[in-house]
Structure formats: structure tokens, C-alpha cells
Amino acid sequence: MTTITRILVANRGEIARRVFTTARRLGVGTVAVYSDADAGLPFVGEADLAVRLPGSTPAETYLRGDLVIEAAKKAGADAIHPGYGFLSENAGFARDVIAAGLTWIGPTPESIDAMGSKIAAKELMAAAGVPVFGQIDPADATEADLPLLVKASAGGGGRGMRIVRDLAALAGEVKLASDEAASAFGDATVFCEPYLENGRHVEVQVVGDTHGNVLVLGERDCSLQRRHQKVVEEAPAFGLSDETRATLHEGARLAAGAIGYVGAGTVEFMVSTGSTTGDGSTAGGAKVSFLEMNTRLQVEHPVTEAVFGIDLVEAQIRVAEGGTVPNAPTHPRGHAVEVRLYAEDPAADYQPQSGVLDTFEIDCEGEFHQLLTYGSRLDSGFVSGSEVSTHYDAMLAKVIVWGPTRAAAFRTLAGILERARIHGLVTNRDLLVRLLRDDDVLAGDVSTDFLGSFDLAGTTPDTTSAAQAAAIALAERDRSARVVQQGIPVAWRNVVSQPQQTSLAPTTGGDDVVVTWYGGRDGYELTDGTAVLAAGTDEVVLEVGGVRVVHAVCIAGDSVHVDSGLGSASYKVVPRFVDPAEQVSAGSLLAPMPGTVIAVPVETGASVEAGQTLLVLEAMKMQHSISAPGDGVVEIAVTVGQQVSAGDVLAVVSSDEGEEA
Template sequence: MITKLLIANRGEIACRIIRTARGMGIATVAVYSDADARALHVRRADEAVHIGPSPAAESYLLGDRIIAAAREKGADAIHPGYGFLSENADFARKVIAAGLIWVGPKPESIEAMGLKDAAKERMIAAGVPVTPGYLGDDQSDARLKAEADAIGYPVLIKAVAGGGGKGMRKVDDAADFDAMLQSCRREATASFGNDQVLLEKWITSPRHIEVQVFGDAHGNVVHLFERDCSLQRRHQKVIEEAPAPGMDAATREAICAAAVRAAKAVDYEGAGTIEFIADASEGLRADRIFFMEMNTRLQVEHPVTEEITRVDLVEWQLRVASGEPLPRRQDELAINGHAIEARLYAEDPAKGFLPSIGPLDHFVLAGDRVDTGVEEGDEISPFYDPMVAKLIAWGDDREEAIDALSEACRSVEIEPVRTNAWFLVRLLEEPSFRNGDLSTGFIGDNQDRLIAPPTPSADLLQAAADELVTAPLAGPHRSMLQTLRGFRLNREPDYAVRLRIDGEPVTVELDDADVWRGYARTIVTDGGTQTFFEDGAAFRVAGDRHYAGGHHSAHDGEIIAPMPGKVIAVDVAQGDAVTAGQRLMVLEAMKMEHALTAPFDGTVAELSVGAGDQVQVETRLAVVEAATQ
């Protein structure tokens, strides 16, 4: 058995692996970059080694440095987690060549499933159903166009080395094929260094179904049933559940058997996932479920499988890597209840899912199971994926599990970092989702409604206004609002208090009804500003700026940097007239481009930056003065 394990990863997955290793009596070694020097996974590991600067390319992606760290600390095994080097066959070979145990599949298996076209050809030979399409070596524009015409539109162009939604283009009409092909090739070259593509028939009612498989070095392969990962945004999973809604026993048996054949075709060892696309236009049917790809690692969504099978998949990984046979046979595995998981991200859905970074001054999570890599007082870094936690719930049936997860998302209290908790609540409460009417296009089809900014309830407004009037005052509120105190009793029913909710003015007429006096709320005081949490949303409340001298906001026309980054384009000049929603500039941060727009019609009264400037969070970039009526 492994005695000391180095975890070549960070954050939530590193903490998850440490938890199981500690329970098995295995010592752990963390690695960390400059940004992660005080991170939770570093604090929880038995030992830790610094491996480089904050950017992943200079730390977590340097395999030789990680292997050197393992040798330095006397570790006998390396677990790659997911992401980073987890599916890097060359790194796996180096780990093995260094005399260390690689907690993952054989390098040859990783390579066999690494390229989508070669993997699909292997699956066809193994009798695994694949989506109709073209996998040929002839990559000329003319041949690809002819094959697309023969398949019929809509058709999907996919980079053979793709992943994470990159290098994919849906083409609805033959006239658009050439332009889409070139766009896909450019992105594939930039992301993977390989411009080869394959073509697939576009599935009109797609569901993303995947099967957890596990193999050992003794020739045993089992499946641990399926997961449904159809709720996605831009090909990134948001909510996952197991088992898949609407999956009957015959279809389950067929898809799981196909997954086992796929794993055996590459002599698979360890944890892996076979991903399928299902045409659910007539429900889930075995003859309409097709192989997409294999992920040769542990998946982010593995907890839902653990919850319904009562299996610790990380423990299985460590035992199999140590040479032990699988802990259970196929006939010893069964589905118990229903599990569902939501990915809690530091992002603002109402602002185009703009990542949110900074300190976690107030951090409260609740639920059946919470997998996270941060605690109160930690920070969300601009250098890595902004996932805060995975919230996982289990129930005797799907409805019970969804109710439990919805309550966990409603209970999220994080400040000042913004999260997608309220967006998750909306997804979980959608009637069509509750009814199991799922597709990978669900979020996109309903996005405008799902991401509309949350608004505080009447009860929250009453509670906030009452708190402002009756609570002991400090800071800027004291001088301007002290005279409002004493009106808690016997005031007129139409007594009004002016607030600012996230910078927007609101007038609240207080009443003496008991319904809101017991309103459950959490208050975080910062100067004169308080944060109230409701249904996963955080509302920052202050006395009206006119009275309390509060901070300027977008309502006042200030354009503020939402995070550190580089200004890569400025579209206006000082003195220009602009209209509401017009793009003023583009900020590049966290490997994404973010357009900053005018909050209303007006004139650019101030422009503080130019293209190429590096800016810090909350830097004032420009000011727009409202047009006079």
C-alpha cells in the first residue's frame, strides 16, 4: 500500500484526496504556488513544497518540478487530481520512470483516448455506438464540406484534440460551413496545437449521459452506473445528478455494458468516465445513445456516484494503484437513492458570469456534503478556476435530493465575493428541470430569464430599513441618520426610509406588521454598509448616498474594474456621446475578455486608462455623465 502520497493539484480536489488518504493512514504532501502559500490544501496536508510562481504554467504544470518535490519528501506515489497534468501521458511516464506509483491509468490508455478521432475508431471496433459522422484523414476543406453535406445539417465540427468546449462549432446551414471550419481550426490550433477536426451529426434534443468505470491491473472492469450532466453553460457542466432521470433498466444495462467494453478496449486501470450523447427526442433509448469521449481521470462530479453507491472512489484509486484488485464485483454494486451536485462558482451571472475574486470575509456553506478548497478568510485567486465548492445532496428519490440541494444553495452566504448560488436556485426550481425535461441547451434556451438580476423581497426590504433606523449607528450613518432613531414604535404606517441596494436607490415604507420582524437574515457590517442574504443572493444595503455619503456606483456613471487585468481595447474618447449598453472598453482577466459598457445614455466625462494599461480591482476606469433631459 502507498505510504506517502504527493498530490499534484490544488484547491478542492487536493483537499478531497487528503481527506481519504488521512482516513487510510497515508501521509500527504501538498504542492503550492506563490498564490497558494496559505491555501487550505497546504494547511491540511502533512507536508508541503513550494513549486513556483502563481501562474499554473510556471508551477502546477511543471511535471519535473513536481516529481522532484515527491523525491525531496520521500513520497512513493503521485495523485494528479483532475485538470492540470491528470491526462498528460508524458507526465505519467516520467512519474513511473522515477520509480513512483502513478495514481491513474496507464499512459498508453491516456493516449488511446486522447484524440477524439482515434478514440472513436477504437470504439467502433469494440462495438460501442458512436455518433454518425466523419473521422477521415482527408482534412481538405472540400472533403470536409462534402462529408458535412452528406451527413446533413445541423452538423458539429469538433477539434480531434479538443476538450472543455474548445474547438467546437455548430453549423446550421451549408453556406456557413467554410467560415465555421476556419474559426474552429484557428481555435484548435491556439488551444491544442492541432487543427485537425472531425464531423458529427448534431443531436437535436441532446442529453449528456456519462458512465463511471473502474479497472484494475488484474483484468477486472466494472461500472458504477450513470450520471446525467445535461445542465451545462457553454459546454461546462453546472449541475450533475445520478442516476439519470428517465433511465429505464434496459437502457441502463445497454449503456453501462458499452462503457465497460470501451474501458476494456484500452486495457483500462483506475477511475475513468465514458461520456455519451443521447438523442432524447423520444426519451432515453439504447439505440439513440452515442459515445463522445473518455475522460481518463477522476471527474469533478464523482461525488454523486459515491453517494448512490456508497463507494469512496479516491480510496479505490489508491488501492488499485497499489496493485490491489477492485474492492467490489459488479454484482456487489447497486444504486441507492438519488444524488445531485451543483458547482458553486465565484462569478456574477447577472453580469455575463464575470468571475469574482477577492477575500472571503464572510463564508457560510451548508448541506449534506460540501467539497471545498477554501474557508472563511481565504481568497479567490485570479490565477485559477473560480470554483468555490461543490454542494452535494442525497435523497431517497430525485425530488427529495433536489429539495435538499436547493435549500443548500439558498443558504449560501459569501461576501464580498459574488457567487452563482441564486442562479443555481433558479435552475433547481425550474418546473421543466423538476420534471426531468433536460437537454444540454436548457440553460442557453432560458438564459435571459435565469440570469435576470435578483431582487430583494418585500420582507428583506422591511428588515433592512428597520435595521437602518433602529440599530446602533456608526460611521457615516450616525451624523445623517441618527435623527431617524426612536420611530420604531408608534410611527405612521407610511414612514419612509431611503436605502441603496447594491448602489440603486430604493424607498421603503415601514410598517408595524409582525410578519417581517422575525425575518431570518445575516448581516455583515462594513462601515455603514450591511449585507443581507436571501435565496443565495447577497444584497448590499446602505442609507441613501444623498444622506449618508456612500460610495459611487455604476448608477453614478463610474466604470470600475471588476478585477485585476489588462485593458486591451478602448473604444471611446473623453467627450464622446455614448448610449446605454455601448461598449466602452475591454478588460482581459482570468484568460477571458470582459466588455465594460455605458450604464446609460450620456457623455464620457473622464477616461483614466488606455489600451495596454494594467489595472487593479476597483480602479476607476472612466466616468459617464448622464444625458440631460
């Protein structure tokens, strides 16, 4: 038996904090490695020891296995936990860890190799009796094979993945997927397989040990996805027949046994109730097909921990020390659901966001803790004031609720998210709340393409009172900042001539909001008759239609964030006078986020059509195409390899008449 005394986590953010939590409980020391971009994040300060990896990009830092192992030796760590992503499924890194005399908290390098290539893994699984859909060579694809799914052979998380419904577009999509896979995983290999319309993504959690035991811990449904990346996960999967569930569990057991799996891992399947191409087996009216095996801990592992009462990180450590898989119930208890909170704008094609989180407060019963009774849990990599960089994934946190029933868990989680205070960046919070309350979702009528037809923008709430509260809080801030005549009421005049006007621009887009108000000896007066009951820089109480509403306000520079029982809203203060030097030419295309220009397929002076790709940015581990807004002539303002900041001019498209396209 091996005894681990100090663990280095070769990862960052919430998963590093998650591993540290269990390690502390077990009395095991902790070591963090961190990039320059992550130096101020909570996981660095929470570790017993921390070692800097110079640089900010993954290639310079978290993907440098040699630097990670060197850091472990410097800090006296005797084991390395890879988390998920980065080097977690890199067999070469696992071998180097073992060769360095350190304990690898993960499966054997041979198991990682066996599942590292999705192409080879499917062949191996078919031979082991696991139901598998066949692969299709892009060169041999026909119209009858459509739709197709192009997938990266290495890695996951939706990167290097494309749906193809037009045969003529297949070659181009294969190239894009290959380029993205090479950037994300260092392996450009991709393959094609049938894409299941209306299919469900169901995965099975397994834990194996060196004694030949394989523990199957039920299944999770991860069908609610965007860009093939999971958004909502739950355990157990809803609405499966006993026969389908048995097929999934046995398939996972066979998969783990075929490669002598050790540690925590996940076997992923597609389940479809409709007809489909391929040769997946049929069970309970559903077709089941092996997708891949993730030879690591999954992002969504907390929902399994909740319903089975098990700490999967502790199980990983126990197995790595030579112990057996833990005892666990044979059936789940209650229902657990998890959402991934992203810094992204769903209404703008899930465009990732970067910058400072002015406020990040989510009221859960604990962080990273094992839920022993029904309740809520927060796994977060950020706190108020943290900066979200462009170098890594846009996930801010996972919020988990375990309840006695599925309906209770969904309702509780929606309420927690709705009451959260998240300021400074646009997030998918509102979309998550709507999903958790959607009738189809609550009925279990979902599939992996559900979000493709979902109204991402949703209805626009009435934020009139939020804007009014913001305007009053700004006036209070200005009053408190006075150095003279502090006793004079805000906006007081001997003779009232006209109301004050405060212009605010919603950060989510749309027209500016103009709040008109009077100030004087008796306080504030809003022109629409709304009563101001109390005013301050951080709280404004209004009486709206006879209802008292407390607005919590956060002012951060020229941004104002407001939360109340009526909802949340954020604004930028519109200056009364604009510096002409800050204006940009009509037709200018601005960088939506900081990033690197990786492709410019057109030249200055070229005629372009609406929707044509003018350049490609890489940011937050994804590629983003910038397209022409209309027909015209383009002027390119950047070059390949150039780093750009949000708001930088990338190109200008002018019509033939020299006007904005």
C-alpha cells in the same frame, strides 16, 4: 504490490482536499503544491507538507510538471495524484512521474495517449464496437450538416467549444475555439461533429486494474450545462430504458477494455431520442454516441460514490498499488444529485467573479466524507475570508445530497442551498435553487441546451425588509464606533425634523434602495410601519406584515449582506458625497473583472457598430468579449498584454454628437 506512504496532489482547491481526506483515513501522508495566489486557501494548510510553486498563473505553477515532480522529491512523496484538470490527462507528465521512480495514481500513459486526442479516440472506439457519431471536416461542411459543434481535441470543461448554426460563422468560431484550447490545454487542435439538439449528456463510471478487470459503476446524467460545462449532475440517470442503459454500460466496458484501462475513468455519451445525423446505434428508441473518455477522476464522482457506497479515490490508490478493483453492488441504491456552485453572474452571461468571500457557510452533514447513509456532503475549496483569484476556474464548491428518491434528494439540496450564507461575490446559488425546483427538471425533461432557453434572471424577490435591516445594522455599527456620547440614542434629536435616509445599491444591479427611518429614545421607527423588535450589528429582527423575521447581517467594509427566511440580498453603501476624481466619462466601458487584454481588433478613432467586439479579455480560464453598447467612435484605453483590474476603463464609445453611445 506497491505500498504508498505519502501522496502529493498535483492540483488545488476542493479536489486536493478530497484526496487528502481519503489519504488521511488510509494512514497515508499528504503533500500539497500551491501557487502564490493559493497560499491562503484551506488545502495548503490541511496537507501534512506543502511546497510553493512560484508564480500565480497555471503555466507558471500547476502546469509545470518538472516543478511538481521536484516538489514530490523534496517532500518525500512516493506517489502523485493528479486530481482533474491541469496535468491529469497529460501522458508526458505521467511518464515523467514513473521515470522519476514515483507511483502514478492514474491510467497508463498509453491509455491517456489513446484518449488524449478526441479525433483519434473516436476512430479507436468505432473499431472497438462503441457507438460513435462521425466527424466533419470544417472545410467540407455544408448547410445540411448544421448545427455543428466545434470541440478542442485535448482537454475538456467546455473550453475550446462552440456551437455553430451559421455556416458563414464557422471559420471564425473554429479560430476562437482553437485559440482558447491552446491557452487552456497547450494544444490548438479542434474538430467538428454534429450537434445534437435536445440531446442528453450521460456518462458511465469505470474502474480498471492491472489484472484485466473492469468495474462498471452505473451512469450519471450531466445534461444541465452552461457553456458546455456541467452545473447539475445526478446518479442514476433518470428515465432511461433498460436497453439504453445496457448499451451505455456495455459501450463503456468496451471502451475501457480496448485500451487496457487502469484506474478510475469516465466514458461520456450523448443520448438523443430525436432524429440526428451520424451513425450512432439505436437502443430503446434512443441514439447513443460516444463523446470522449476522461482518463481521470471526474468532478461529479461523489454522486456515484453515494449510490454505490464506494470511495473512488481509495479505489484509485488500491489499483495504483497493484490491487484489484473493489467489490461493489451491481445496482445503485437511492438517488444522488450534485450541484456546482460557481462565483459567476448567470444574468450577465455567466460572467465569472473574483474577490473575497466575506461569508461562506453551507450547512451540510460533513465535508468530503463518504456518505454511508442518506444525507448531504460538501466538497469545497474555500471558506469564509478566502479570496477567489482570476487565475483559475470559478467553481467554489460542490454540494451533494443522497436520498431515497430523486424527488427527496432534489428537495433537500434546494433547501440546503437556500439557507446557505454566501457573501462577497455574486454566485449561481439562486439559479441552482430554481433549477432543483423547476417542474421540467423534476420531470426529467432536460437536455444539454436546456439552460439556453431558461430565464436566468428569474423573478426579483421583495427585499424591502433586507434593505431596512441593512440600514439599521449600519446605524448600530456607527453607534458602537462612537468614542463620545455613546449613551445618546441613534439619530436622536430634541426636535424631530425629518427622517434619516440610507441609500444602498444592490450588488446584483438595479436602482438604489433608499431606506427612511427615525431614531430616538424608543429605538428605531421605519416610515412604512414595519416594527423593529431588536437591533444589532449582526442581527436585526423586524415584524413584517405581522410576521416576525430574523435577519442575519454581515457588514464587510462598504458592503452589507442580509439573510433571512425571505431570502438573501447584498448591498453597497452609497456615499452621500462622491469624489469627482472617481467619476468616469459617459460611454466608458469598464473591465467587468480583473484579467489580461489578449486582443484589440479595432483602433482608436474607428467607427463601430452596436454589438461589435472592441477587445477580448482573458480571465478565469475563459475569454470574454467586450462589445460596443451602441454606434459611435471608439477610443481604446488599453493595449494587448495589459493587466487590468475590475472597474478599469477599457474603451470609450462616443456618438457622432459626442455623447454617450
